[in-house]
Amino acid sequence: MRGIEGWFSEDEGRWYARFARALRGGVFVEVGSWKGRSTSFIGRICNANGTRLVCVDHWSGSRDVLAPRYASALAVEDVEAAFRANMSALGIVVEVLAEPSTIAAARFDTASVDRVFLDGSHDGASVAEDLRAWSARLRPDGILAGHDYSFRHPELCAAVDAFASERGLVVRRGPRDIYWLER
Numbered sequence: 001m002r003g004i005e006g007w008f009s010e011d012e013g014r015w016y017a018r019f020a021r022a023l024r025g026g027v028f029v030e031v032g033s034w035k036g037r038s039t040s041f042i043g044r045i046c047n048a049n050g051t052r053l054v055c056v057d058h059w060s061g062s063r064d065v066l067a068p069r070y071a072s073a074l075a076v077e078d079v080e081a082a083f084r085a086n087m088s089a090l091g092i093v094v095e096v097l098a099e100p101s102t103i104a105a106a107r108f109d110t111a112s113v114d115r116v117f118l119d120g121s122h123d124g125a126s127v128a129e130d131l132r133a134w135s136a137r138l139r140p141d142g143i144l145a146g147h148d149y150s151f152r153h154p155e156l157c158a159a160v161d162a163f164a165s166e167r168g169l170v171v172r173r174g175p176r177d178i179y180w181l182e183r
Contacts, residue, residue, distance in 0.1 A: 006037025
């Protein structure tokens with residue numbers, strides 16, 4: 001985990017590891033993997049538990065306030081290659097879908113995914129699209145969670161809150177900027 005650049009804190013990583021550890025077998029999808037910092041907390045756990053780990057990222061930037069930051073990083077580094085190298089170095093077996101989130105979601109049958117963790121673009125429209133697309137893929141007992149639910153990303157929070165309200169769900173909070181949705 002240390003040495004991989006990213007925005008996932010150690011306490012968020014410990015929560016994320018528990019989130020993955022609770023699943024044996026099944027399918028875990030991470031949307032927005034960047035260089036793999038968050039993935040590093042769950043990869044070995046998923047592999048040991050026989051859980052299919054799918055990481056979705058198009059590695060072409062975002063549509064949110066962080067877009068300039070991502071664009072400058074992508075201009076000087078092949079971030080997808082860095083992600084793959086980091087996973088290889090850690091011995092983590094991961095299926096990579098290098099495409100937009102909604103296109104990747106369409107590859108999965110309805111009710112076929114056990115866990116989805118959203119950490120893609122933070123603008124309201126993208127978050128709402130991701131929530132709709134991936135919630136349709138969740139099994140009835142599946143869990144949808146994500147990152148960056150904080151005052152720094154008001155559009156993300158508004159999209160999550162609206163989605164939860166429409167569906168009769170409750171937004172629960174983990175450490176720092178973690179959230180998940182419950183019935």
